[in-house]
Amino acid sequence: MASELASILVPIGVVGAVLAALCAIVAGVAIMRGAAGLAGGAVGLWIPSAMLSSTASFASQWMPLLVSGVVLAAMLVIGAVVRAIVSAGEPARQAARTARAESLADAPEPQPAPRATTAPSTGSQPALAG
Numbered sequence: 001m002a003s004e005l006a007s008i009l010v011p012i013g014v015v016g017a018v019l020a021a022l023c024a025i026v027a028g029v030a031i032m033r034g035a036a037g038l039a040g041g042a043v044g045l046w047i048p049s050a051m052l053s054s055t056a057s058f059a060s061q062w063m064p065l066l067v068s069g070v071v072l073a074a075m076l077v078i079g080a081v082v083r084a085i086v087s088a089g090e091p092a093r094q095a096a097r098t099a100r101a102e103s104l105a106d107a108p109e110p111q112p113a114p115r116a117t118t119a120p121s122t123g124s125q126p127a128l129a130g
Helices: 002-033 036-059 063-106
Strands: none
Touching (some): 002 036
């Protein structure tokens, strides 16, 4: 009976671990990009996927549950570190934008070229006869 139960629960746990890993990857990428809503949604979907991966533990297979937890922790840390690195470079880019905007503001505004006005044709030219 136990082996029959294990033959059902372990594949369900592996599928849950795969889904949890995919959700963790999405959460990590969302944190890197600064999309808090997407990160929250991905972690929200990770929770039931991790619960699904815990079904393999009833057959004494703890690896799917461990994998889903480790992948989430790793992706959250990697996402936070990459986001911090990107944010550290942001003040330099902002300073460059400000300097460029100030240099453009100091430059004199170009004056539009005067438009030449021509008198409309009054039909003083005779039509060519064929």
